[in-house]
Amino acid sequence: MRRTVAVVCLVAAGCSSSDASSVAIDALAALDVEVSTPTTEATASTTTSPDRARCEQDGLETVSYAPLEPLGAPGEVPPGSFMAELQQRGRLFVGVDESTPGLAERDAGEIVGFEVDIAREIATQIFGSADGRVVTVPLTPDEKVDLAADGTVDLTISAVTMTCDRWDDVDFSAEYFRAHQKFLARQDSPIATDADLAGRRVCVTGSSSRRILEDHTRAQPEERPARTDCLVALQEGEVDAYFSHDSFLFGMLQQDPTLQVLDLLPPELTVTHYGIATAKGRVELVQFVNAVLAELFVDGTWSRLVTTWLVEPLSFPPQDPPRWPATFREVPA
Amino acid sequence: MLRSAGVIEAGAQEREGSVVRRALAPSTPAALRGAAAILVVGTVALAAIALDIADDRLAAVDHIADEATPLLVDSESLYVALAGADAAASTAFLEARIEPHGRREEYLGSVAHAARELADISRSGVTVAATDAVTTMTERLPRYAGLVEVARTNRLLGHPVGDAYQRHASRLLRDELLPNATTVFELATRDVHASYRSGTSTRGESILLLVGGVLVLVLVATQVFVAVRTRRFLNLGLLGATAAAVGLTVLTTTLLGAQRDALSDSQRRGSDPLVLLATTRILVLRSVADVNLDLVEQGTETEHMADFAAVTAEIDSVEGGLLPTTRAIADDDTMRTSVETIDGRYADFLATQERVRALADEKDYPTAIELATTELAVAAAALDDALDAATTTARRRLEQHAAAAEDGLRPLPLVIALGALLIGAAALGGLWPRLKEYR
Numbered sequence: 001m002r003r004t005v006a007v008v009c010l011v012a013a014g015c016s017s018s019d020a021s022s023v024a025i026d027a028l029a030a031l032d033v034e035v036s037t038p039t040t041e042a043t044a045s046t047t048t049s050p051d052r053a054r055c056e057q058d059g060l061e062t063v064s065y066a067p068l069e070p071l072g073a074p075g076e077v078p079p080g081s082f083m084a085e086l087q088q089r090g091r092l093f094v095g096v097d098e099s100t101p102g103l104a105e106r107d108a109g110e111i112v113g114f115e116v117d118i119a120r121e122i123a124t125q126i127f128g129s130a131d132g133r134v135v136t137v138p139l140t141p142d143e144k145v146d147l148a149a150d151g152t153v154d155l156t157i158s159a160v161t162m163t164c165d166r167w168d169d170v171d172f173s174a175e176y177f178r179a180h181q182k183f184l185a186r187q188d189s190p191i192a193t194d195a196d197l198a199g200r201r202v203c204v205t206g207s208s209s210r211r212i213l214e215d216h217t218r219a220q221p222e223e224r225p226a227r228t229d230c231l232v233a234l235q236e237g238e239v240d241a242y243f244s245h246d247s248f249l250f251g252m253l254q255q256d257p258t259l260q261v262l263d264l265l266p267p268e269l270t271v272t273h274y275g276i277a278t279a280k281g282r283v284e285l286v287q288f289v290n291a292v293l294a295e296l297f298v299d300g301t302w303s304r305l306v307t308t309w310l311v312e313p314l315s316f317p318p319q320d321p322p323r324w325p326a327t328f329r330e331v332p333a
Numbered sequence: 334m335l336r337s338a339g340v341i342e343a344g345a346q347e348r349e350g351s352v353v354r355r356a357l358a359p360s361t362p363a364a365l366r367g368a369a370a371i372l373v374v375g376t377v378a379l380a381a382i383a384l385d386i387a388d389d390r391l392a393a394v395d396h397i398a399d400e401a402t403p404l405l406v407d408s409e410s411l412y413v414a415l416a417g418a419d420a421a422a423s424t425a426f427l428e429a430r431i432e433p434h435g436r437r438e439e440y441l442g443s444v445a446h447a448a449r450e451l452a453d454i455s456r457s458g459v460t461v462a463a464t465d466a467v468t469t470m471t472e473r474l475p476r477y478a479g480l481v482e483v484a485r486t487n488r489l490l491g492h493p494v495g496d497a498y499q500r501h502a503s504r505l506l507r508d509e510l511l512p513n514a515t516t517v518f519e520l521a522t523r524d525v526h527a528s529y530r531s532g533t534s535t536r537g538e539s540i541l542l543l544v545g546g547v548l549v550l551v552l553v554a555t556q557v558f559v560a561v562r563t564r565r566f567l568n569l570g571l572l573g574a575t576a577a578a579v580g581l582t583v584l585t586t587t588l589l590g591a592q593r594d595a596l597s598d599s600q601r602r603g604s605d606p607l608v609l610l611a612t613t614r615i616l617v618l619r620s621v622a623d624v625n626l627d628l629v630e631q632g633t634e635t636e637h638m639a640d641f642a643a644v645t646a647e648i649d650s651v652e653g654g655l656l657p658t659t660r661a662i663a664d665d666d667t668m669r670t671s672v673e674t675i676d677g678r679y680a681d682f683l684a685t686q687e688r689v690r691a692l693a694d695e696k697d698y699p700t701a702i703e704l705a706t707t708e709l710a711v712a713a714a715a716l717d718d719a720l721d722a723a724t725t726t727a728r729r730r731l732e733q734h735a736a737a738a739e740d741g742l743r744p745l746p747l748v749i750a751l752g753a754l755l756i757g758a759a760a761l762g763g764l765w766p767r768l769k770e771y772r
Contacts, residue, residue: 031643099496226500251493
């Protein structure tokens, strides 16, 4: 109203109003008010479901659905299935990171890495060829489960740790990679044992890392939205160490040789199983993906990709394909 | 021979009253000396008031021309430089790892320009309110530049952490540098507005007319008195003083009125469009940054496009938007043509941005980024050029009319001094001969 009055006064002759200055200042002031943005509803469950209780009790976080059998030739998908819908659409949206050398990083405008190649293998099986079919959507660590759960992406292949509470929100494929959580610190850091972590500021980007730190050390966790934000914080002296998956940390050593990776906690505490996340209710897609993974394990493609992206460029410790549990999850009725 | 006692007493009373009247009524020379003193005081008062008003007006015009407007332009230029630096740096982030030719020079030029503008603003004696903003920017600009350099070095080495440094740099610029630049711009805008109000107030002329009118009345009353007491109906000195008083009052009021008109023209044709266009330019740059950041984060942060929508509304809204307001106050063909050009280029910019948006909504980010760094960047640059040209025209007009206002005021102190001397000399010249007659 005030702006309209000012404008009318500007146009009318002989008017001594608050003039153009007020119009301009009002425009700037209006934008100083925080613009409200639609918030996405948090999809994380806050109560323990019976499924989760059973999952935690029986250690079922890495138990997925049985692979689809038989897996047809590339481009052949069960009619009427979700994969057929993807064929119709022509593209597969995959949430990935874009700043983790080895797993997924941006190179010359494209995102490339081990996890992107896994996505390409899945796309090849759906479409017959992956060229032009995979749309990589960069995600921050706190988005990777939510955007799979709400269907923004068809799959998230971004070092998502399989946990029982996440099974409430998404379905996971079988394990496709195994990492361990370690510490990244300066080479002249006084941190040499887990006892030295007492009172130290340690950067984390995810809830699973934070939980381990809080339950088993006396370090002070400091959260950052992205993995590279933790590296920046370490380089800028804002934190004393960065606790995360070794699959990330070896890539960071490549970016800053003045750092070192420290293995300070028992492996049974730090083991991290990666699963491909998708929205609930797409069991057939999960079974399809598991069948593709099984094929990659058997024909040597998985090992070749790990060597190409992790072992050779980053000196990551070689590993065999993950061994899946003997049983599978029951398909919901 | 014999008179009644009542007649004798009446005569005595009459003689006694005459003595009293002669004792109370001033003599003619005393009255003339009193009138001379009043006329001198009145003339000095008129001159003092006129000089004070002229001085205030001159100060306001000087402040507008030499301080307020340069600060306004410098603060807008600072914002443009900062936003330009971030646009260059963040566009490189969207593009390939290999830095496009010229992008580095664009960024360095913008940072250097921002540093120069900060130094100019600091030297110009900013208000206390702006000092904090300038101090913050002076402290944080080197930090921003440092982060961008680290980002660039890491990017050239192919290290993904470079992108994180670029994000940090952009965040620092958006959260700390640009808001403070906006604060200085806002304060400069308010200062310009206050100066124009002071310089175009009619209060001075009203007071001058009142005081001048009173002096003329006193001169006329003096002439009547002199005519009655001395039986000389024409006193050339007093007549001349009256004419000089009328002339000085009218001339001074006319000159002040002309100055006020010139300053009003300066505001209407210069300052008003300048403020509106400068604000538009700042908001356009902000919306370009919103588009870039949204592409950088590939739609995972909704705040950028929400801000884009809010900014577009402020620029384009029919109800008091910046461009419609500028269009409404454009009162000549040159400005109307400039605004039409800006309108057209803004429409092109929005249309291209909608194509980018459509691609981003389809999650076709490579094509969206390609479009944003080519066609959209070209549309934004063309729009910025048009805004820059129109702002320069408005500034030139502001300075021309402010100079005219200043030129009109310059002779005023001399005119007032000479006019006052003339009034005083003529009045005293008219009264002195009459006073001499009573010696």
